[in-house]
Amino acid sequence: MVHIKRLQEDGADIISVIGEIDASSSIELDLAIAKSVGEGFKRILVDCSALEYISSAGLGVFMSYIEELKDKNIPMVLFGMKEKVENTFSILGLAELLHIVPSKPEAKKLANELSV
Amino acid sequence: MNFQFNIGCSLSNLKGIREFVRTSLKDQQVPEIEMSAIVLALDEMCSNLMIHAHHCNPNHILELHIDIPQRGKFIFEIVDDGSVFDINEFHEPELGNLVHQKRKGGLGIRLVKAIMDSVEYFKRDDKNVCRLVKQVK
Numbered sequence: 001m002v003h004i005k006r007l008q009e010d011g012a013d014i015i016s017v018i019g020e021i022d023a024s025s026s027i028e029l030d031l032a033i034a035k036s037v038g039e040g041f042k043r044i045l046v047d048c049s050a051l052e053y054i055s056s057a058g059l060g061v062f063m064s065y066i067e068e069l070k071d072k073n074i075p076m077v078l079f080g081m082k083e084k085v086e087n088t089f090s091i092l093g094l095a096e097l098l099h100i101v102p103s104k105p106e107a108k109k110l111a112n113e114l115s116v
Numbered sequence: 117m118n119f120q121f122n123i124g125c126s127l128s129n130l131k132g133i134r135e136f137v138r139t140s141l142k143d144q145q146v147p148e149i150e151m152s153a154i155v156l157a158l159d160e161m162c163s164n165l166m167i168h169a170h171h172c173n174p175n176h177i178l179e180l181h182i183d184i185p186q187r188g189k190f191i192f193e194i195v196d197d198g199s200v201f202d203i204n205e206f207h208e209p210e211l212g213n214l215v216h217q218k219r220k221g222g223l224g225i226r227l228v229k230a231i232m233d234s235v236e237y238f239k240r241d242d243k244n245v246c247r248l249v250k251q252v253k
Binding site for chain 2: 020024060
């Protein structure tokens with residue numbers, strides 16, 4: 001079960017992912033990112049501080065946007081990830097393919113740098 | 117020590133599977149990072165079976181067995197009577213190809229193989245058994 005909240009700060013769309021993302025709930029994450037892109041946001045930050053669990057279905061959602069966001073020059077930065085969640089990204093080597101930083105200020109800074 | 121949990125093939129039951137695995141292993145002094153990885157691998161295997169072998173039919177049942185023959189050694193068996201979905205027969209796609217093709221699937225198999233020491237399949241009493249073994253140091 002996952003809850004997703006979106007709010008905007010300094011022009012960036014912040015997607016907060018709360019709870020667990022598995023094969024039954026990954027669609028919610030997919031829809032949230034699709035909405036953010038569809039609404040024309042130029043920077044997307046994903047707040048993972050309340051993300052307790054992610055399976056490959058959720059990882060696949062992030063992966064599936066890498067190319068599209070690159071083409072549209074929209075940086076997506078994930079932040080606040082718990083160690084057990086980050087480990088799932090690391091097992092697959094996804095930590096190198098995605099932008100993952102510890103805190104929101106760092107995420108904002110990186111997104112600003114990447115969007116120049 | 118052993119545990120068993122029978123569950124219908126609905127993706128909404130994955131949370132129950134994760135809780136069962138975590139509860140069964142809670143007194144085994146498994147470090148949290150390892151515990152999370154084991155729970156993840158079982159979630160991945162069960163969701164693969166539910167989707168590919170049982171088309172998410174909640175009337176189809178998976179039996180999940182956990183056997184702990186000695187401290188730190190865990191044998192997980194998923195027993196069903198659907199078609200066999202042998203992850204050893206699938207080549208994990210390259211990450212670069214997944215990104216390029218914008219595919220959402222194919223990562224679960226990679227995770228399971230990275231986390232578990234072995235994944236094997238055999239028949240027992242006319243049913244399919246998928247056995248995953250993990251030794252935690």
